[in-house]
Amino acid sequence: MEIKEEGASEEGQHFLPTPQASDTGDFQFTSIQKTPNEPQLEFILACKDLVAPVRDRKLNTLVQISVIHPAEQALTRYSSTEIVEGTRDPLFLTGVTFPSEYPIYEETKIKLTVYDVKDKSHDTVRTSVLPEHKDPLPEVGRSFLGYASFKVGELLKSKEQLLALSLRTSDGGKVVGTIEVSVVKMGEIEDGEADHITTDVKGQKCALVCECTASESVNGKDNLPFLNAVLKNPVCKLYRFPTSDNKWMRIREQMSESILSFHIPKELISLHIKEDLCRNQELKELGELSPHWDNLRKNVLTHCDQMVNMYQDILTELSKETGSSFKSSSSKGEKTLEFVPVNLHLQRMHVHSPHLKDALYDVITVGAPAAHFQGFKNGGLRKLLHRFEMERRNTGYQFIYYSPENTAKAKEVLSNINHLQPLIATHADLLLNSASQRSPDSLKNSLKMLSEKTELFVHAFKDQLVRSALLALYTARPGGVLKKPPSPKNSTEDSCPQDPPPPVRRQDSIPHHSDYDEEEWDRVWANVGKSLNCIIAMVDKLIERDGGSEGAGGGSKDGEKDPSLVDPIITHPREDWYEQLYPLILTLKDCMGEVVNRAKQSLTFVLLQELAYSLPQCLMLTLRRDIVFSQALAGLVCGFIIKLHTSLHDPGFLQQLHTVGLIVQYEGLLSTYSDEIGMLEDMAVGISDLKKVAFKIIEAKSNDVLPVITGRREHYVVEVKLPARMFEALPLQIKEGQLLHVYPVLFNVGINEQQTLAERFGDVSLQESINQENFELLKEYYTIFMEKMPPDYISHFQEQNDLKGLLENLHQNIQAKKRKNVEIMWLAATICRKLNGIRFTCCKSAKDRTSMSVTLEQCSILRDEHQLHKDFFIRALDCMRREGCRIENVLKNVRCRKYAFNMLQLMAFPKYYRPPEGTYGKADT
């Protein structure tokens, strides 16, 4: 077949999804034998005796790899190697990998084209996106040297799976050197039975060793199909780097999107709609109010209804995006995609090095959670919320001030009531059912459940807030006159002087009323407990009279019984159990109904106060916080699921998960200048809000493995599903549904030219306080970790890791207030990895600065943990930045293979954060 380059499609690995990939029409092709979920084919390249077009010219070469699918004639550019400078015998560190889902067959033809790069800074045009059906642009900055091609089957069947092919000029005539293609056979060759190709890398002899111990699963390969349900469109790259003892290590880089990018926001918006509809209904059911409050309520309802409509519209729009798994950086300002995180990816590095265990390093990369559509003119959440609270505290007369804690408490109690009331009613009916069957055991069990839930219910109202809210509502009813304007008064825990308060310390302004009978509530509330006691006493009696010797187990704790309710028990021996219990259950339900009614109304009145003050502003802040939280949550759930799947076989991890919880560390690269200040302020709140999230692992009952979220704004539970086989292997505590907590921490270090301006002329205090606050949180986590993990685990852990030293070092670096102190990020990330945590890296778009940072982190890990040869550190970094997953990330975001930096900007960057020449430049982002 003649090789013809037809409108060279975009270089990159955005191959067809599996169903299409195997659709080869009428043709029958030979599949490559493969290990499930392993790449189908991986090879590495080296050239020998290349002939320079001009005598004595030093060659700087790269190989471009293209694929010709057997059913087509067209050539698809697939990937490139890095540029190897100054040699006629280049040995390339960037290899080629075809992941399991790629449509490749023995008949597939691979074309290798060797170029001589004369000007690296111009060597990027080749990969800019071309309009469809247009000829490729001329190759600027490079010249063609020669090409060779082979069929995949030929390579696989060749002796030692190695081909040495002649490189020819475009007319197929002159031989200009040789190219060696060698299959990477990691995991197949037994230890010692190494396949050695001796070659010269910058004067060093390296043995291409494919020796490895049995390919031990580091990623729990069995879990992969399940993980693949949430990860999409993987991009895979392969490298080989020399170790300090001159052996090769193999590095696989993988980057995948996640459908959780859209799934989580949709789940969350549905929850918000439910929560807000319920609150609006409760506001409507608040009963009669005096004209002032009634007008306020009407106003609030109008706005809140509009808000719900808006959330519904956003949900409708998002629901149209079925199957989407990626929001590009260029869409970050789109209104309908506001809740969706920007450029969310799993960035994974799989290291296979001689003598060491295989290792996986995951970082979730995502744009800083921020409300781009709303803008940053007035700052971000951290500032806006603070300002809002201050103003609310210091104004008001028209409304009553409740602290954010009390408002949150009101929401919590309301949610508990809504949850417990129907539950108690169900248990009460079950008790009656047991009574009608006259079954003592079942009666005891039902009573136990009823008692437990009722106790929880009674407990929920213990708070002083309900009391003060009842009084406030009383005064807001028609005729309930406020004798004086609401004066600052505390709830139980907020005690502060009455008259006059310092402006910023104004506490809850809860009114008093002399005619109000405060004890009435106590009576109503206590009646629930009393009626439960009557039921317990009755059950005891019934069982006793039936001949049972034991009590009913749920007996009254304090022996207190309301005589008026208990008397009938004594006078009617051995009657029908149902008949005896029925009136008592009715009384319990009535008493409960009364409590619920009063408490709901009073607490809804508390919520009305928050909304009543500066209405549109309050709703806009809620919206902004919801947007930022949604982006942060999507990333967190993605990170949690990946961490869970990759660590399922690690008992230490599972124990840590349910006894301590997980640290989630965010590296921020935002500058504290201009708009990015607002982004950082949004991000700081969004990440801190993740504390409100707990995870629960449940058994998947169907093929639908997507996580489910329950809860409300102050508290969410994310249910993560695992197939029965995996679920069974979990510790009991997790299987029993114990909530698993996360501890989010954020460390930010601005690195770009804007940060230079902030440092010279602006203010870096935001970054400093975030780092200081989060250091305290990290330290707290470490303390809990040390306290809660078993002593033998801790002693082993301490032998391996000097966490104390690392924390101390981090602390000193934060205190040092050095400019662009990137050591902070490295230390925080190292601590997170050692603590088995979830790693995140974020900048505005998670595209350029993030790419520099994750590639640096990967190479630093290779150096520190896998003995990467020190002379190859920069080369490895350049390979990853030039041809690795992250340049593909840039491409998929802005349709241009260039990091959006210019020379001037890069001069301000810390040294190791600068990409190689030719990979950056002006890109229209």
Ligand SMILES: O=P(O)(O)O[C@H]1[C@H](O)[C@@H](O)[C@H](O)[C@H](O)[C@@H]1OP(=O)(O)O
């Ligand atoms: O991925 P980022 O680093 O946030 O991308 C920045 C880039 O750092 C900067 O140099 C460039 O001028 C753009 O502002 C990039 O952000 P975009 O969101 O425009 O891609």
